[in-house]
Amino acid sequence: xxxxxxxxxxxxxxxxxxxxxxxxxxxxxxxxxxxxxxxxxxxxxxxxxxxxxxxxxxxxxxxxxxxxxxxxxxxxxxxxxxxxxxxxxxxxxxxxxxxxxxxxxxxxxxxxxxxxxxxxxxxxxxxxxxxxxxxxxxxxxxxxxxxxxxxxxxxxxxxxxxxxxxxxxxxxxxxxxxxxxxxxxxxxxxxxxxxxxxxxxxxxxxxxxxxxxxxxxxxxxxxxxxxxxxxxxxxxxxxxxxxxxxxxxxxxxxxxxxxxxxxxxxxxxxxxxxxxxxxxxxxxxxxxxxxx
Numbered sequence: 001x002x003x004x005x006x007x008x009x010x011x012x013x014x015x016x017x018x019x020x021x022x023x024x025x026x027x028x029x030x031x032x033x034x035x036x037x038x039x040x041x042x043x044x045x046x047x048x049x050x051x052x053x054x055x056x057x058x059x060x061x062x063x064x065x066x067x068x069x070x071x072x073x074x075x076x077x078x079x080x081x082x083x084x085x086x087x088x089x090x091x092x093x094x095x096x097x098x099x100x101x102x103x104x105x106x107x108x109x110x111x112x113x114x115x116x117x118x119x120x121x122x123x124x125x126x127x128x129x130x131x132x133x134x135x136x137x138x139x140x141x142x143x144x145x146x147x148x149x150x151x152x153x154x155x156x157x158x159x160x161x162x163x164x165x166x167x168x169x170x171x172x173x174x175x176x177x178x179x180x181x182x183x184x185x186x187x188x189x190x191x192x193x194x195x196x197x198x199x200x201x202x203x204x205x206x207x208x209x210x211x212x213x214x215x216x217x218x219x220x221x222x223x224x225x226x227x228x229x230x231x232x233x234x235x236x237x238x239x240x241x242x243x244x245x246x247x248x249x250x251x252x253x254x255x256x257x258x259x260x261x262x263x264x265x266x267x268x269x270x271x272x273x274x275x276x277x278x279x280x281x282x283x284x285x286x287x288x289x290x291x292x
Contacts, residue, residue: 001073005034008064008071009080031083032062035184036076045069047186051166054101058181059083079184087177093216095177096194101166103188109162111229112154115236119147122241125248135254136244139261143237149287150236153228156285161225162190170238171197173205192226196233203270204239204260210270214277227282234271 001023002013011032016025023034037044051058061069062080070077123144130137167189168180175198179185187193195216202208222230240260246252260267271290278284 001034004071004073005080008066009062010065031086033059033081033083034073034078035081037070037079037184039184041069044183044186047166047188048183050103051101051183051186054166056099056101057085058183058186061183081182081184083178085181087181089177091171091175091177091180091198093195093198093212095180096171096191096198097216097219099166099180100191103164103166107164107188109157109159109190109229111232112151115147115151118241119144119151122244129248133247133254135257135261136247139240139257142264143240146235146237149289150232153232153235153285153287156228157225157232159225161223162229163226164188165191167191167193168197170242171201173201190226190229191220192222192230192233195220196230197238200234200239203267204263210273213274217277222282224283227278227284231271231275231278231284234274 001016005011005013005025011027013025013027016023018024021036025032025034045061048058048061059081060083062082063069064071064080069079071079122140126137126140130140165188166186168185169187170185171194172179199208199213217227217230220226237260240257243252243257243260247254247257268290275284275287275290279286
């Protein structure tokens, strides 16, 4: 790997660390990451250029001496990132709200299609694996039901009213700004995506102040359709499916799912409070099972 970096980037590496498939090293007091790339390169680079033009910070792509973004290592595509800033602080709602990079090119909301495909995939998979995973089997129908509720709610969205921004594939628990600024994580979507994912993951791990959430909803200046998107995102249990995947892949024990299943009632109570706030302040559709 050292020879490859030296040949393609003319950087002399003394030492490096391999962390989660990434090669991390320092040269001339600059931190670099040589990371595997998955995705569509043209879309990735277009998103990267959009962020640069916005004067918002993100880690820098380093082209190789062939003037290419991608370099192949052991038959797999990688790219080199230079971190002109490396931030260990955690992402918060303020950072998400202020990282507002509008996308003016034509974009399309894909949530309904993707969520339906995921439900079909998980239902088939669970029909084959239910005998093996008792905890998942016992909780599975409940979270499929939440997913279906979220999809129904999307029927009230007027797509012409949705504004698109540079967002992130996922906001994880204890997400660091260092990862938040990684262009590999960028995806074009509505800000409801990032805000909703942040709120969900932090509810189950650290807890949240409802007044803070209300204040940020106001700051975002969501229109009616964007409010519906935001709440659908809160209902959709991505947190459950993320851990489900890890369990089935053998990366974590099945008991990990109980972090969420033991708090499902308290999360429903939380949803009722957000729902009531949105109903009070916006023209928001009635959801019967959340009426109290």
